[in-house]
Amino acid sequence: xxxxxxxxxxxxxxxxxxxxxxxxxxxxxxxxxxxxxxxxxxxxxxxxxxxxxxxxxxxxxxxxxxxxxxxxxxxxxxxxxxxxxxxxxxxxxxxxxxxxxxxxxxxxxxxxxxxxxxxxxxxxxxxxxxxxxxxxxxxxxxxxxxxxxxxxxxxxxxxxxxxxxxxxxxxxxxxxxxxxxxxxxxxxxxxxxxxxxxxxxxxxxxxxxxxxxxxxxxxxxxxxxxxxxxxxxxxxxxxxxxxxxxxxxxxxxxxxxxxxxxxxxxxxxxxxxxxxxxxxxxxxxxxxxxxxxxxxxxxxxxxxxxxxxxxxxxxxxxxxxxxxxxxxxxxxxxxxxxxxxxxxxxxxxxxxxxxxxxxx
Amino acid sequence: xxxxxxxxxxxxxxxxxxxxxxxxxxxxxxxxxxxxxxxxxxxxxxxxxxxxxxxxxxxxxxxxxxxxxxxxxxxxxxxxxxxxxxxxxxxxxxxxxxxxxxxxxxxxxxxxxxxxxxxxxxxxxxxxxxxxxxxxxxxxxxxxxxxxxxxxxxxxxxxxxxxxxxxxxxxxxxxxxxxxxxxxxxxxxxxxxxxxxxxxxxxxxxxxxxxxxxxxxxxxxxxxxxxxxxxxxxxxxxxxxxxxxxxxxxxxxxxxxxxxxxxxxxxxxxxxxxxxxxxxxxxxxxxxxxxxxxxxxxxxxxxxxxxxxxxxxxxxxxxxxxxxxxxxxxxxxxxxxxxxxxxxxxxxxxxx
Ligand SMILES: Nc1ncnc2c1ncn2[C@@H]1O[C@H](COP(=O)(O)OP(=O)(O)OP(=O)(O)O)[C@@H](O)[C@H]1O
Ligand SMILES: [Mg+2]
Numbered sequence: 105x106x107x108x109x110x111x112x113x114x115x116x117x118x119x120x121x122x123x124x125x126x127x128x129x130x131x132x133x134x135x136x137x138x139x140x141x142x143x144x145x146x147x148x149x150x151x152x153x154x155x156x157x158x159x160x161x162x163x164x165x166x167x168x169x170x171x172x173x174x175x176x177x178x179x180x181x182x183x184x185x186x187x188x189x190x191x192x193x194x195x196x197x198x199x200x201x202x203x204x205x206x207x208x209x210x211x212x213x214x215x216x217x218x219x220x221x222x223x224x225x226x227x228x229x230x231x232x233x234x235x236x237x238x239x240x241x242x243x244x245x246x247x248x249x250x251x252x253x254x255x256x257x258x259x260x261x262x263x264x265x266x267x268x269x270x271x272x273x274x275x276x277x278x279x280x281x282x283x284x285x286x287x288x289x290x291x292x293x294x295x296x297x298x299x300x301x302x303x304x305x306x307x308x309x310x311x312x313x314x315x316x317x318x319x320x321x322x323x324x325x326x327x328x329x330x331x332x333x334x335x336x337x338x339x340x341x342x343x344x345x346x347x348x349x350x351x352x353x354x355x356x357x358x359x360x361x362x363x364x365x366x367x368x369x370x371x372x373x374x375x376x377x378x379x380x381x382x383x384x385x386x387x388x389x390x391x392x393x394x395x396x397x398x399x400x401x402x403x404x405x406x407x408x409x410x411x412x413x414x415x416x417x418x419x420x421x422x423x424x425x426x427x428x429x430x431x432x433x434x435x436x437x438x439x440x441x442x443x444x445x446x447x448x449x450x451x452x453x454x455x456x457x458x459x460x461x462x463x464x
Numbered sequence: 465x466x467x468x469x470x471x472x473x474x475x476x477x478x479x480x481x482x483x484x485x486x487x488x489x490x491x492x493x494x495x496x497x498x499x500x501x502x503x504x505x506x507x508x509x510x511x512x513x514x515x516x517x518x519x520x521x522x523x524x525x526x527x528x529x530x531x532x533x534x535x536x537x538x539x540x541x542x543x544x545x546x547x548x549x550x551x552x553x554x555x556x557x558x559x560x561x562x563x564x565x566x567x568x569x570x571x572x573x574x575x576x577x578x579x580x581x582x583x584x585x586x587x588x589x590x591x592x593x594x595x596x597x598x599x600x601x602x603x604x605x606x607x608x609x610x611x612x613x614x615x616x617x618x619x620x621x622x623x624x625x626x627x628x629x630x631x632x633x634x635x636x637x638x639x640x641x642x643x644x645x646x647x648x649x650x651x652x653x654x655x656x657x658x659x660x661x662x663x664x665x666x667x668x669x670x671x672x673x674x675x676x677x678x679x680x681x682x683x684x685x686x687x688x689x690x691x692x693x694x695x696x697x698x699x700x701x702x703x704x705x706x707x708x709x710x711x712x713x714x715x716x717x718x719x720x721x722x723x724x725x726x727x728x729x730x731x732x733x734x735x736x737x738x739x740x741x742x743x744x745x746x747x748x749x750x751x752x753x754x755x756x757x758x759x760x761x762x763x764x765x766x767x768x769x770x771x772x773x774x775x776x777x778x779x780x781x782x783x784x785x786x787x788x789x790x791x792x793x794x795x796x797x798x799x800x801x802x803x804x805x806x807x808x809x810x811x812x813x814x815x816x
Contacts, residue, residue, distance in 0.1 A: 353580070354575060354577060354580035354581045355580060355581055355582055355583045355584070357536060357575070357581075358573075358575055358581040358582070358643070359583070360536055360567070361534055361536060361567055361568065361572065361573040361575075362567060362568035362572065362594075362595050362598070362646065362647075363564045363565060363566065363567035363568035363569060363595075363598060363599065364568070364594065364595075364598055365564065365598070368594070368598075372583070372586060372594075373583050373586075376585045376586075377583070377584065377585055
């Protein structure tokens with residue numbers, strides 16, 4: 105059984121195996137967030153993967169008969185109360201909000217048209233390939249005389265679109281596979297999890313790269329698909345673990361005791377309660393998708409249309425001028441890093457706030 | 465009162481059982497471990513309208529018994545044998561789909577922890593309506609007023625507004641009332657309550673017990689009351705089964721059992737209930753814990769903790785012997801009637 109979250113071999117010498125185990129362990133620990141506090145902490149006998157039903161002794165009821173941490177909706181609320189005062193989360197949130205607003209309103213914010221070569225007559229292939237900053241062009245132009253600032257601003261759109269669509273695709277794929285595995289169990293589960301484990305054992309960028317390279321005509325869509333495919337096994341494993349934790353929960357047992365059919369049990373009683381970790385993962389996945397998208401565009405597997413600005417592609421084009429005009433690379437690189445950092449800070453503090461183990 | 469109760473009991477005893485559990489055995493087998501019999505040849509009957517108690521310490525197999533009857537034990541890692549006859553059908557040999565149709569409609573269950581037994585992200589009304597939709601074929605729209613009616617029936621004030629509340633917005637007592645409303649929504653003929661009051665504070669406990677009693681009397685639903693607290697049983701049950709180490713060690717009607725416990729374990733349980741008329745007297749808990757149990761195979765499991773063991777107790781398994789409506793599994797029963805309060809007093813003192 106692929107059930108147990110503990111690594112089969114605690115200290116694999118093979119680096120790939122070690123990579124795979126570390127990745128799985130991280131996903132599984134995230135999946136446990138959907139279990140109620142006491143399931144995650146209390147039931148030492150079994151993680152989310154075992155058939156063990158915690159006996160009612162383990163219900164942590166205080167002497168006065170009240171239950172300390174309330175799960176469900178109020179779990180989110182108590183997480184929010186902690187997050188509201190967490191500077192790391194607020195920083196991540198601020199970066200993210202600014203980024204999203206800029207991306208949405210880019211055409212109106214950008215001072216110039218990003219594709220017109222305003223400064224093309226200043227470009228001298230040998231002596232001055234990149235026009236410097238000047239009035240109206242605070243960051244200067246690129247090798248085709250286009251306004252760098254406007255290209256950066258409009259480029260955020262591409263990043264947002266690719267990041268969101270790729271994460272969404274990965275989420276949907278993972279939702280389907282994870283629900284099949286976690287809800288049906290049995291051989292479906294074994295089959296799906298084998299597939300997922302194989303995919304997880306390939307480093308994500310290598311996988312995305314090979315998918316991107318297979319496409320006959322690279323485009324924005326091959327980029328999105330490649331990155332989405334990489335996210336699928338992560339979401340699938342996460343959701344399955346989260347569903348298994350739900351399967352042994354009291355309210356699912358209570359619903360079964362009422363004769364509720366399998367479909368409603370899965371879709372009304374298990375899935376909505378299993379989504380917490382998935383939301384956290386989606387935030388983190390956005391950061392990864394943005395970096396992966398930049399990396400793939402950098403090596404030319406992205407949108408071949410050079411006119412649409414894209415941070416990764418801009419970074420790629422800057423290579424030629426890296427010694428004399430490094431700023432051409434710095435700006436898109438900083439944008440990528442800051443935005444990815446924003447999502448990561450937000451996701452990590454969300455995870456921490458929801459995790460009963462790191463609480464208090 | 466005693467006469468009417470006795471008469472009613474006599475009449476109830478004549479009727480055919482609604483649920484008849486025979487030799488129910490649940491063996492847990494986890495890899496690399498010895499098989500463990502959590503329930504070991506348990507047999508008892510529940511007649512229509514009757515309230516039967518299953519009493520015993522933590523770990524004696526009460527919940528496993530109820531889950532086995534409901535067929536809700538995990539699919540893997542355990543083996544259930546014996547028969548559970550409900551109105552002429554053996555529940556243990558029904559198909560999964562047929563069993564699912566019966567759960568919630570013919571047999572329903574109330575669990576210990578009302579908060580975690582409700583779905584945290586679904587409003588209360590939908591959770592009540594869901595059962596009605598499932599078993600009565602009602603539409604959501606038709607089910608909602610019925611749901612409100614049910615909430616009112618179990619004493620939840622302002623039920624129409626409560627339909628939209630989420631479980632965490634209710635108090636503990638309200639939640640347990642809501643769970644009871646869900647359980648009785650389809651008028652099941654048997655209700656299993658697994659320690660329904662353990663997670664509640666004392667005043668609420670009494671209210672919930674009163675509610676259960678009222679429901680049982682009004683609707684004629686049979687009730688299996690699972691508890692570790694003889695005080696709960698005292699006010700509610702017609703018949704009491706005392707479980708120890710997965711086996712029934714004593715069974716009898718409530719009054720005779722409380723007046724004259726024969727098994728040293730029952731006697732010990734009774735002696736450890738706080739009593740109002742015995743203020744100042746020390747409570748005598750049963751020494752030791754379940755960890756001291758001997759295996760039933762060739763001894764009495766309770767022998768190491770017993771107040772009056774004799775030699776044979778550690779050598780021969782006692783059998784369950786029935787005489788005068790009392791079943792007893794003991795080599796050396798308590799003989800002199802226990803000089804405690806009469807059952808009538810116990811009921812008044814403890815349950816209210
Ligand atoms: N899924 C399981 N796998 C293995 N053993 C189990 C499982 N569920 C219960 N047990 C064991 O079966 C025994 C009886 O458990 P059960 O939950 O029925 O006790 P109980 O009488 O209900 O106690 P409590 O008063 O604590 O609820 C216990 O020793 C328990 O450890
Ligand atoms: Mg129990």
